[in-house]
Amino acid sequence: MLIHLAVGYLALAIFAETWNGRMAMIGFAAGLVSEVLTGKGILGQIGITSPGGGVLVALFLTGFTVATTIGYYAVKLNKFEEAEPQNSAS
Incomplete structure (x- = not known):
């Protein structure tokens, strides 16, 4: 393999x-x-049988997705800023 x-x-x-x-x-x-x-x-x-339970699961998954997306872009932006050379006009 x-x-x-x-x-x-x-x-x-x-x-x-x-x-x-x-x-x-x-x-x-x-x-x-x-x-x-x-x-x-x-x-x-x-064990989630009520209609409200499904809504809670959907809200949790949406919140988790938004949080991970924001975290990903925050880390990506931070790495991008660290990689830029510092221009010092002395």
Whole structure:
């Protein structure tokens, strides 16, 4: 088995991203299979059966996504500013 350790887009290892994608597909398939077997949706399987619970999960995921996006761009901007050469007119 050939392991690629090359750095890809956004400095993420291609090997790690490949396995992350594979595990996500397995998790999605397992969720669908358990939904068919139990007759409950994904949220119902973990005990969230009220409509308000789904809204709370959606709000949490939205907040988490916004927070990670802001954090990513803050770190990226900080690295960009550190990489710029300082022009000193002495």
